[in-house]
Amino acid sequence: MCNVKRNPILQSLIDDNLVSDPASARGRLLKEAARLFRDKGYERTTVRDLAAAVGIQSGSLFHHFRSKEEILKAVMVETIRLNTALMQAAVSAADTPRDRLRALIRTELESINGRTGEAMAVLVYEWRSLSEPARTEILALREIYEGLWLEVLRQLRSQGDLAADPFVVRRLLTGALSWTITWYRPERGELSLDGLTEQVMTMMGLS
Amino acid sequence: MCNVKRNPILQSLIDDNLVSDPASARGRLLKEAARLFRDKGYERTTVRDLAAAVGIQSGSLFHHFRSKEEILKAVMVETIRLNTALMQAAVSAADTPRDRLRALIRTELESINGRTGEAMAVLVYEWRSLSEPARTEILALREIYEGLWLEVLRQLRSQGDLAADPFVVRRLLTGALSWTITWYRPERGELSLDGLTEQVMTMMGLS
DNA sequence: GTCTATATTTGGATAGAC
DNA sequence: GTCTATCCAAATATAGAC
Numbered sequence: 001m002c003n004v005k006r007n008p009i010l011q012s013l014i015d016d017n018l019v020s021d022p023a024s025a026r027g028r029l030l031k032e033a034a035r036l037f038r039d040k041g042y043e044r045t046t047v048r049d050l051a052a053a054v055g056i057q058s059g060s061l062f063h064h065f066r067s068k069e070e071i072l073k074a075v076m077v078e079t080i081r082l083n084t085a086l087m088q089a090a091v092s093a094a095d096t097p098r099d100r101l102r103a104l105i106r107t108e109l110e111s112i113n114g115r116t117g118e119a120m121a122v123l124v125y126e127w128r129s130l131s132e133p134a135r136t137e138i139l140a141l142r143e144i145y146e147g148l149w150l151e152v153l154r155q156l157r158s159q160g161d162l163a164a165d166p167f168v169v170r171r172l173l174t175g176a177l178s179w180t181i182t183w184y185r186p187e188r189g190e191l192s193l194d195g196l197t198e199q200v201m202t203m204m205g206l207s
Numbered sequence: 208m209c210n211v212k213r214n215p216i217l218q219s220l221i222d223d224n225l226v227s228d229p230a231s232a233r234g235r236l237l238k239e240a241a242r243l244f245r246d247k248g249y250e251r252t253t254v255r256d257l258a259a260a261v262g263i264q265s266g267s268l269f270h271h272f273r274s275k276e277e278i279l280k281a282v283m284v285e286t287i288r289l290n291t292a293l294m295q296a297a298v299s300a301a302d303t304p305r306d307r308l309r310a311l312i313r314t315e316l317e318s319i320n321g322r323t324g325e326a327m328a329v330l331v332y333e334w335r336s337l338s339e340p341a342r343t344e345i346l347a348l349r350e351i352y353e354g355l356w357l358e359v360l361r362q363l364r365s366q367g368d369l370a371a372d373p374f375v376v377r378r379l380l381t382g383a384l385s386w387t388i389t390w391y392r393p394e395r396g397e398l399s400l401d402g403l404t405e406q407v408m409t410m411m412g413l414s
Numbered sequence: 415g416t417c418t419a420t421a422t423t424t425g426g427a428t429a430g431a432c
Numbered sequence: 433g434t435c436t437a438t439c440c441a442a443a444t445a446t447a448g449a450c
Binding site for chain 1: 375407
Binding site: 271 | 433
């Protein structure tokens with residue numbers, strides 16, 4: 001189709017129809033939707049905003065999605081799929097539990113503060129805007145993702161590098177890492193993503 | 208006025224007109240508003256919901272507050288005032304930097320998950336719903352509160368008990384502690400507030 | 415597949431009686 | 433200080449032409 005170089009993990013997900021091609025109409029809309037939902041919140045974003053962001057009229061949106069909520073759900077589903085795949089790859093590439101934790105932290109920080117950051121933020125902060133059936137669906141996807149973390153934290157604990165409860169630690173880390181989108185500004189250059197990762201490891205006595 | 212026993216810190220704030228008496232019409236409305244804003248989000252809560260929660264009609268609300276946003280702002284202002292006072296008292300009562308940090312963590316966890324939890328959650332998660340001038344006002348109040356944390360974290364660092372940057376640590380802790388509202392259920396009895404506080408201290412190597 | 419036009423609903427806010 | 437009634441604006445979703 002085209003010769004743009006692309007993350008091979010993303011490409012394989014696109015090929016399997018698990019996430020939309022960012023170059024497609026649907027993909028572009030989801031990308032803009034994620035940005036708007038993060039910046040203004042789901043409720044304050046109108047279908048007119050969404051349509052304008054991709055250069056169409058609001059009525060035309062409903063040719064692609066049945067409702068506004070379906071757009072929110074699609075943003076969340078595709079985001080979890082992509083980030084679960086990225087996490088799995090990051091863990092596989094590391095040799096020790098400590099390095100695996102570092103890889104998980106680094107990857108999640110990058111997801112939150114990097115290219116897919118808008119969508120990750122939406123996933124974290126727009127949960128209440130989802131209807132109940134949609135929540136159940138998203139939750140099931142999220143369990144795989146969380147399982148990756150727990151596995152690594154249990155490894156650390158069994159080798160004596162983690163004194164606290166892995167389950168509690170993962171939840172504390174979820175909050176700590178997702179909250180970075182409210183204050184961390186990688187583009188300022190004061191603190192790199194690697195530097196921030198090391199601060200988290202240091203706080204946990206694992207640097 | 209009446210003989211209800213009350214936290215003396217809260218009472219002195221009421222006497223100084225810094226927070227509303229929870230028994231007054233205004234106080235009851237703010238309490239219900241906090242609950243609704245937390246459960247449904249500010250945008251999804253209608254003025255009709257707010258009025259119904261205190262048993263009046265929506266038109267009557269505007270006798271007490273000029274706009275819906277003013278209600279949100281009042282919830283936030285009074286919450287910061289109360290919690291800053293509670294934090295100051297907790298820090299003063301502890302003798303070592305380590306105990307002061309423990310007291311701060313315990314108090315913030317209690318604020319988030321206890322009686323004032325709804326309002327604290329609103330403060331954390333409804334920031335985007337505030338207009339710019341209101342944000343500036345709230346931010347100024349919040350600086351005092353944050354200063355308490357930084358002071359204690361700097362003490363810990365200077366005595367070698369904290370390797371990471373106090374500024375970064377506070378922000379990581381803000382996220383970790385506020386996120387507990389999404390998963391921690393003190394009423395289940397699996398983990399007490401003291402137990403959760405110790406988990407946080409343990410994760411930081413300070414138990 | 416996108417447009418224009420509009421039906422329909424919802425929700426913030428106001429007016430004036432009591 | 434609360435009620436009823438209502439205005440007005442905004443927003444989701446639909447209908448039908450091109």
